[in-house]
Each structure stands twice: as structure tokens, then as C-alpha cells.
Amino acid sequence: MSSSEDRDLVARAVSGQDTAAFGELVRRHQSHVRNFLRKLAGDHTLADDLAQDCFMHAWDKLHTFSGRGSFIGWLLKVAYTTFLQSKRKSKRYAEILESAGHVADQESRSTVLPSDEVTDLDKFLAVLTTEERAIMVMSYACGLSHREIGDATDMPVGTVKSVIFRGKQKIRNSFDIKDHQHG
Amino acid sequence: MISKIINMAERIKDAEDRLLEALFESASVADDGFSVTVVRKIKRRLWVRRLTLPTAAIIGGAIAFKPLSGVVAALSGLASLLPTDTFSMATSAIPQLQSIQLETIVLGAILLAVGLFSVRMLED
Numbered sequence: 001m002s003s004s005e006d007r008d009l010v011a012r013a014v015s016g017q018d019t020a021a022f023g024e025l026v027r028r029h030q031s032h033v034r035n036f037l038r039k040l041a042g043d044h045t046l047a048d049d050l051a052q053d054c055f056m057h058a059w060d061k062l063h064t065f066s067g068r069g070s071f072i073g074w075l076l077k078v079a080y081t082t083f084l085q086s087k088r089k090s091k092r093y094a095e096i097l098e099s100a101g102h103v104a105d106q107e108s109r110s111t112v113l114p115s116d117e118v119t120d121l122d123k124f125l126a127v128l129t130t131e132e133r134a135i136m137v138m139s140y141a142c143g144l145s146h147r148e149i150g151d152a153t154d155m156p157v158g159t160v161k162s163v164i165f166r167g168k169q170k171i172r173n174s175f176d177i178k179d180h181q182h183g
Numbered sequence: 184m185i186s187k188i189i190n191m192a193e194r195i196k197d198a199e200d201r202l203l204e205a206l207f208e209s210a211s212v213a214d215d216g217f218s219v220t221v222v223r224k225i226k227r228r229l230w231v232r233r234l235t236l237p238t239a240a241i242i243g244g245a246i247a248f249k250p251l252s253g254v255v256a257a258l259s260g261l262a263s264l265l266p267t268d269t270f271s272m273a274t275s276a277i278p279q280l281q282s283i284q285l286e287t288i289v290l291g292a293i294l295l296a297v298g299l300f301s302v303r304m305l306e307d
Contacts, residue, residue, distance in 0.1 A: 017229065019222050026218040031211040039207075048217070055221045056228070121206050140200075140207035168199065 006071035014063050022062070026055055029072055032142055033079050039125060039137045040083050050086055054079040073148035080134050080152060087130070127174045132167040139164055236304055240297075251293065258289050 006028070012021035033054055037047035058078045065074050125133050131153070138144045138152060146164075150157045 019225055019229070022225065023218055023222040026221050027214060030214060030217050030221075034212045034217070035209050038212075039209075051217070052221055052224070056224060059225050121209075124206065136203075137207060140203045141209065168203070171203075172199075 003070050007067050010062060010065055010067070010071065013059075022059055025071070029075055030055075032072055033075055036076055036137055036142060037079055037083060039121070039141060040080075040130070040134055042122065042125070046086075050082055051079070053086070054082040057082055069148055069151050070144075072142065073144055073152055076138055076142060076144065077152035083134075084130075124171050124175065127170050128167050132163055132170070135160060135163045136167045236301070240301060251290075255289055 006025065009021045009025050012018045013025065030051065034048060034051045037050050037054070038044055041047045041050065054075070058075060061078065065071065125136075128136060135149055135153060138149045139146070144152065146157045146160045149155075149160045153160070155163075
């Protein structure tokens with residue numbers, strides 16, 4: 001997946017409102033974005049809906065991609081923002097339900113997987129905060145550099161490093177990684 | 184140079200990093216019509232955007248036609264109240280103007296303003 005090809009496709013999509021060029025970008029990166037959101041949201045259906053919203057937002061904001069970093073880094077920033085917005089909205093919705101006297105457990109219900117589908121990764125991710133989870137996934141699943149993660153999350157590189165360190169420590173404290181490693 | 188050193192430092196991974204990478208690794212998600220759906224949605228949105236302004240202009244024009252014609256009639260009524268000397272003095276320099284109806288001028292000005300506004304909106 002060449003970044004220069006990505007830049008060419010972005011240029012084509014921006015200059016001529018070329019939906020075919022953007023379609024190619026979606027085809028190239030949908031797997032990364034959907035995997036990122038699936039790990040973040042913990043719910044495949046919700047994650048895929050968010051991925052669609054993410055690409056719609058990306059289309060609207062494509063002209064803001066400067067080409068300085070990688071396109072996937074920029075795309076994951078859009079995905080992360082989309083996820084946070086949706087989380088805020090569902091929180092507000094839960095608050096409205098609660099104030100109306102309903103039991104507001106919509107969010108927790110949507111993120112809980114059936115026990116037989118819970119993987120080791122899900123258990124690891126469960127001990128992390130949303131921010132830690134996003135950064136760990138960007139780093140270990142998507143292979144983004146600390147600088148790219150900093151750009152995606154609007155954080156200094158030093159903060160990114162300390163969040164990763166903290167995340168690893170939490171995982172270490174909650175699970176015996178060495179035992180896991182040796183089966 | 185500094186960025187190269189940083190990149191190298193990032194690449195030095197310990198066993199824990201490699202284990203986490205293996206854990207976070209997941210099979211690529213099959214497209215299964217996902218990209219087609221996204222592109223279709225974008226195309227639909229583009230069409231809606233393209234059609235919104237002309238449709239709004241047509242509906243707005245239809246709604247505004249009656250009140251506008253009332254305004255034009257009122258303005259022409261006001262013009263008839265003006266002393267004929269003033270009007271004829273103002274237009275005597277250009278005799279052709281006398282033949283042009285005031286309503287046409289007002290309507291033209293409104294249409295020009297609406298046209299300019301629409302062009303500006305389209306450019307945006």
C-alpha cells in the first residue's frame with residue numbers, strides 16, 4: 001500500500017470530486033479502519049456503522065489532508081473522532097433515558113460480547129481506558145509510529161509513549177503475560 | 184537524523200511488544216460490498232447537494248412571486264405619487280429611460296441580486 005499512490009488518489013478525489021478514486025481509497029483502508037473500530041467499540045455491527053460514518057466524514061474533510069503524514073494515520077484520526085462523537089451522543093441519550101426514568105444500560109449492552117466470543121485481546125482491552133485502548137490499537141494493531149499516533153490523537157509524542165507504557169503496565173498487572181506467552 | 188534515531192528506537196521491540204503485536208494482530212476484514220455502499224452513499228449525498236439549491240430557488244421563487252409582485256405594484260404606485268417634474272427632470276438627460284417602466288427596473292434589480300446571491304452560493 002504505497003503512500004504516494006494514496007496521495008495521488010486523494011488529489012484526484014479532491015480536485016475532481018472523483019468518487020471512483022475515493023472508492024479505491026476506501027477499498028484499500030477499510031480493513032484497518034474497521035478492525036480499529038471493532039477493537040475500540042467491541043461491537044462489530046456498531047463498528048461497521050461507525051466505519052461508514054468515518055468514511056463519509058473523511059470524504060467531507062479530504063481537502064484538509066495535508067499529505068504530511070500517512071493517509072491511514074489521518075483516516076484513523078477521523079475514525080477515532082467519529083467514535084468519540086458517537087460515544088458522547090450515546091452517553092447523552094442514556095442520560096435523557098435516565099432522566100425520563102428508564103434504565104440506561106444501552107452503551108454497556110452494545111459493547112458486551114457473548115462470553116464464548118470473548119478473546120484474550122478483549123480481556124486485555126477491557127482493563128484499558130478508551131484513550132489507552134485507541135493508542136494501543138493504533139500502535140500494535142495498525143503499526144502507526146508514535147508521531148503518527150500523536151497526530152491522530154492530538155497528543156505530544158511524549159504523552160503517547162507514557163500512555164502506551166501505562167497501558168502495558170495495566171495489562172501486565174492484570175494478567176500474567178509470561179504465563180500466557182508460554183501457554 | 185533525530186527522527187531516524189527516534190524511528191530506530193521505536194523499532195527496538197522487546198518480547199512483550201512482540202507478544203502484544205501478535206495479540207493485537209487480526210485477520211483483514213473482507214470488503215463484502217462495504218466500499219460500494221460508502222461510495223453509493225457519497226454519490227447520493229452529492230446529488231442531494233446539487234439538487235438542493237435549484238429546488239430551493241424554484242420553491243422560494245414560487246412562494247415569493249406573489250408578495251414580490253405586490254411589492255413591485257406598491258413601488259410603482261409610489262412612483263406615480265412622485266411629482267412628474269422630478270421624474271422627467273431626472274430622466275430627461277436620457278430620453279430612452281422614460282420608456283422603461285419602473286417596475287421592470289425594480290424587478291431587474293431584484294433578479295440581479297438573487298442571481299448574484301445564487302452564483303455566490305454555488306461557488307461556496
